[in-house]
Amino acid sequence: MTEKSDNTKIRSVKRMKEIMTAYYIDAKTAGQNGKKVAWITSGGPVEPLIAMDVIPVYPENHSAMIGSTKMAIDLCEKAEAMGYSRDICSYARADIACATVNGGPIGGLPRPDFLVCCNNICGTVMKWYEVQARYFNVPLFIFDTPFIHTDFSQEARTYVVKQMEEYFIFLEEQCGKKFDRDKLKDVVKKSVEAQRLWKEVLATTKHNPAPMSAFDAFFHLGLIVTLRGTETVNDYYTELRDEMNERIQNGIGIIQEQKYRLLWDNLPLWYKTKWLSDTFASHNACLVADTYTSAWSFVIDMIDLDKPVESLAMAYSNVYINISIDRMYENLSTMITEWKADGLVLHSNRSCKPYSFGQYDTARRVSDEFGIPTLMLEADMLDGRLFNESQAQTRIDAFIELIRQRKGE
Amino acid sequence: MISAGIDIGSITSKVVILDDGRIYGSKIGFTGYNAERAGSSIYNSLIEELGIKHENVNSIVATGYGRNSVQFADKTYTEILCHAAGAFYNNSDIRTIIDIGGQDSKVISLSADGNVKDFCMNDKCAAGTGRFLEVIARALEIDLENFARLSLQSGKPASISTTCTVFAESEVISLIAKGESRENIIAGIHDSVASRLSSMVYRVGLNPPVMMTGGVAKNSGLVKAIENRLGTGVLVPESAQINGALGAALLAAKQNYRQ
Known part of the structure; x- marks a missing residue:
């Protein structure tokens, strides 16, 4: 294992923790401050909520925290005892169970006033949010984004734009005030700026040695998920980007003696990020980028600030896992080229079928087109019972051997 | 040059000794609960049978699930690389x-x-x-x-x-x-x-x-x-069961770690 010296620590982490703490305190005390709380899916249109002064809360982000603090298995087992199948998404299981016991690292999420579910990330969220709507007895708005196999038809376009208008009406009813379109424009502008800054942060890892890794990106992603559209996020990512550029100037890499540049596909194993990071680092390999954290900036060019409603509808329909494998592959292959990847690690995530579907074909295409080794790690983003450390170790060791062999080492 | 390959599997452990790239001897035994002891005892009994002294073995590579518990190995490789080397040696x-x-x-x-x-x-x-x-x-x-x-x-x-x-x-x-x-x-x-x-x-x-x-x-x-x-x-191949250890010994033979 490589030893972490002080210069591999990222300064901004402290600020990030402060922002997240303040955010959750605000959310948990929203009722006392006359504010509404909405639970929303990670790929859901959040800008209209921010424009209406509603505090968005993300069960998925919370589940990731549950995973990082290794509290997931207990909650998954609790959900299974409630009758939910072990085959259901572990985020859903953890959240459903957590709501009944106020468990997890922050004693549960604040009670929602209403729920917003967008099915651009999967079908599970529909049933999951219906369960929570019944449990809390609150209204649920479902934003339905048709899957994009090839092109986005005019009918589909009209359909999602119309729902955006219905969403505004729903928010007016919930908040008891008129929807402010000018404010939405301002929020969307900030949100686009956040995505642009996030993209710049992630782009710093194209440099050798990479000033941060995908494991850091998994952590710093928190804000683009939860608070995009607010000034806080933009200030934070500006600071983080500057810190990364400073590290580049000083030649500071996140791992010592970085030799191999790897890409990661799918969500992280929240409960094993340290082990994975150390294991790759022990082979002088750095996960320089990943499709998951990049997903929040893939659609940035689709947003037209002059047409916020239409373009938001388009952007939310075109998110990374609501598009065909061919289109996902285009994004991935661009990343392989731009980040000069020596290998691709694919997490076949038991919980996330839409993300994991097609990965074997993707791996084959990558090895045919780029000739780089690929590694399939079968696990789960949250449920540690589906991960076997010694098997993963052998696969990682063998994968690195292939990379070395290819480089003639 | 003498090289050794040690394959610590979950059920059995295998050791192969090569002399200038040719199989000189091999041995198979149960791994049991102590992978480290299994590796060293099979290796020691094989070199004793072959009349070789440990200090005359030029390089040792360990593989298999217990590869990291073979303290006296010069290097470890995964079974993937070792099985490939062993099979290729048998039939290119x-x-x-x-x-x-x-x-x-x-x-x-x-x-x-x-x-x-x-x-x-x-x-x-x-x-x-x-x-x-x-x-x-x-x-x-x-x-x-x-x-x-x-x-x-x-x-x-x-x-x-x-x-x-x-x-x-x-x-x-x-x-x-x-x-x-x-x-x-x-x-x-x-x-x-x-x-x-x-x-x-x-x-x-x-x-x-x-x-x-x-x-x-x-x-x-x-x-x-x-x-x-x-x-x-x-x-x-005749050597199917010891193929991983054979591959390890072949990879070991590429390097002279001791002299």
């Missing part, structure tokens, strides 16, 4: 290797120069491994040595639907209760393992000639079932 035409070990099975595809192109391993499941066959053998009260002979006598392999080792064992027990013959049950078990294995082969791409390595390759009934599934012949 080989393009696909099926290795069935005690706790995992893997398929490796090789390029013409013997380098590993791709590999695939079974995940978190004992079905299709040596341990699976052991469990079934116990349920049928038959020695593994007789598995091949009996399955080749089967008229109509029984259909085994479950892939989980534990549940397959109960399925076998219910087949026995129904009066199904042991021959047909064993042939059915072989076919279910072959089915899992062949889908792994297709995952990395079927590219003949195919070689099978690992202790399970001694089971000709299973080899036949795999051949049927793949529609191509499967070669089994």
Whole structure:
């Protein structure tokens, strides 16, 4: 294992923790401050909520925290005892169970006033949010984004734009005030700026040695998920980007003696990020980028600030896992080229079928087109019972051997 | 130059000694609960039998699940690289290797120069491994040595639907209760393992000639079932069970770590 010296620590982490703490305190005390709380899916249109002064809360982000603090298995087992199948998404299981016991690292999420579910990330969220709507007895708005196999038809376009208008009406009813379109424009502008800054942060890892890794990106992603559209996020990512550029100037890499540049596909194993990071680092390999954290900036060019409603509808329909494998592959292959990847690690995530579907074909295409080794790690983003450390170790060791062999080492 | 390869598997440990690239001796023993002790005791007893002193061994490579517990090894490699090296040494035409070990099975595809192109391993499941066959053998009260002979006598392999080792064992027990013959049950078990294995082969791409390595390759009934599934012949080298250790010894022979 490589030893972490002080210069591999990222300064901004402290600020990030402060922002997240303040955010959750605000959310948990929203009722006392006359504010509404909405639970929303990670790929859901959040800008209209921010424009209406509603505090968005993300069960998925919370589940990731549950995973990082290794509290997931207990909650998954609790959900299974409630009758939910072990085959259901572990985020859903953890959240459903957590709501009944106020468990997890922050004693549960604040009670929602209403729920917003967008099915651009999967079908599970529909049933999951219906369960929570019944449990809390609150209204649920479902934003339905048709899957994009090839092109986005005019009918589909009209359909999602119309729902955006219905969403505004729903928010007016919930908040008891008129929807402010000018404010939405301002929020969307900030949100686009956040995505642009996030993209710049992630782009710093194209440099050798990479000033941060995908494991850091998994952590710093928190804000683009939860608070995009607010000034806080933009200030934070500006600071983080500057810190990364400073590290580049000083030649500071996140791992010592970085030799191999790897890409990661799918969500992280929240409960094993340290082990994975150390294991790759022990082979002088750095996960320089990943499709998951990049997903929040893939659609940035689709947003037209002059047409916020239409373009938001388009952007939310075109998110990374609501598009065909061919289109996902285009994004991935661009990343392989731009980040000069020596290998691709694919997490076949038991919980996330839409993300994991097609990965074997993707791996084959990558090895045919780029000739780089690929590694399939079968696990789960949250449920540690589906991960076997010694098997993963052998696969990682063998994968690195292939990379070395290819480089003639 | 003397080199040694030590393969610590989940059930057995294997040691191969090479003298100038030729097999000088080999030994197989049970791993038990102490992988470190298993490795050193098999290695020590083999070099003693061969009349070699430890200080005269130029390089040692360890592989297998217990590779990191072999403290006296100069280097470790995964089974993937070692099985590839061993198979390529046996037959340089080989393009696909099926290795069935005690706790995992893997398929490796090789390029013409013997380098590993791709590999695939079974995940978190004992079905299709040596341990699976052991469990079934116990349920049928038959020695593994007789598995091949009996399955080749089967008229109509029984259909085994479950892939989980534990549940397959109960399925076998219910087949026995129904009066199904042991021959047909064993042939059915072989076919279910072959089915899992062949889908792994297709995952990395079927590219003949195919070689099978690992202790399970001694089971000709299973080899036949795999051949049927793949529609191509499967070669089994004499040294199938020690193939991983042989590969390790060959990789060790490339480096003289001690002098």
